[in-house]
Amino acid sequence: MAQLLFIIIIVILVADFGLERYLAFLNIKESGKELPVLLRDIYDPEKYAKQQDYFRTNSRFEILTSCFSFVITLLMFSLGGFHWVDQLVQGYVQSEIWTPIIFFGVLFFANDILSIPFDWYDTFVIEQKFGFNKVTLKLFILDKLKGYGMTIILGGGILFVIIWIYTLTPTYFWLLAWAVVTVFSLFMTMFYSQIIVPLFNKQTPLGEGELRTEIEKFALKTGFKLDNIFVIDGSKRSTKANAYFSGLGAKKRIVLYDTLMDKMTVEEIVAVLAHEVGHYKHKHTLINFMISIPSTLLLFFAFGYILKSDTFAQALGGTVASFHLNALAFSILYSPISLLLDIATNVLSRKFEYQADAFAAKYGYAQQLTSGLKKLTATSLGNLMPHPLYVFFHYSHPTLYQRIQKITN
Secondary structure, three states, rough: OOOHHHHHHHHHHHHHHHHHHHOOOOOOOOHOOOHHHHHOOOOOOHHHHHHHHHHHHHHHHHHHHHHHHHHHHHHHHHOHHHHHHHHHOOOOOOOOOOOHHHHHHHHHHHHHOOOOHHHHHHHHHHHHOOOEEEEOHHHHHHHHHHHHOOOOHHHHHHHHHOOOOOOOOOOOOOHHHHHHHHHHHHHHHHHHHHHHHHHHHHEOOOOOOOHHHHHHHHHHHHHOOOOOEEEEEEOOEEEOEEEEEEEEEEHHHEEHHHHHHHHHOOOHHHHHHHHHHHHHHHHHHHHHHHHHHHHHOOOHHHHHHOOOHHHHHHHOOOOOHHHHHHHHHHHOOOOOHHHHHHHHHHHHHHHHHHHHHHHHOOOOOOHHHHHHHHHHHHHHOOOOOOOOOHHHHOOOOOOOHHHHHHHOO
């Protein structure tokens, strides 16, 4: 049975890799098609040639990184690498709680160290070549160290609690672990911008001026209380622009990138903000959180069911059930279900984007939102012609062409 389970794991890994490569191939092929009339004013010929070069450079790099990751993963499974790491850790630590934590810690840091050359090349070669990168070597290192600290404190902390729960009550582990993760997710949804973002970026309340005046007029018109409008120093890392909405209830806030303010008119920024307000008015953040509750419950129910199985550990070279080996095998076997859930989430997310666009258009910002979206795409050299199948699997937003069609019709 363990041998069959191992074969299923390898088949899933190969199938997932094959699907991703096929989708990437379709996407590259589609990108060269003639642009629809609605999109032809975004790039002049020179800029469009640069966009195509940027897209294909990133596509080739993504193929390289994904192939490298796939080969390493396949070798780890095929040559008993995970069992070797397990034995190595148990040679120093034999604890129901700390052995799994150190096991996953070793895998995380080994994987991250292997990825550093690729991250460096992406930041300092590709993004630098196309004029996007603002990251210095010092900032790159600091971001890495802060990321490690967050992983140890937050990731290690939540993992400790989950494993501790399992040692106390294997029978009800799935329910209690689900409750802990749900509460943690709710906490992060509400306080992410206050706790995590300041570790990496400075957020400043939007000052008085024309932009704030226009935003306040819009807020008054829509009955939306806007106390928390912040500008984030996104320009310290990239020239790309963005805006986002975070939090729930009194903790909600809208964050505008300083690069957004440099590249767009006041009316276009208000239009983008109107889109973000549309998400709040339609309760999209709350709906997404509520949807995540049953999907997380399903995951932990299935996970709790297999944790006692010796077969899952034996599929990775172990002898008896262990939290970390069983969890690793489960993560691969659950991935087809996770893929289906991700697709469903993306379908819903694209619907939400249309609703938020419609909200902005309803208040007279259709033209400004359209021009703003075009500018955002142009400044990031975004791909205007993704393949429909690639969009179906990976896009949480509709394509620019689809959004403009909906807004203008």
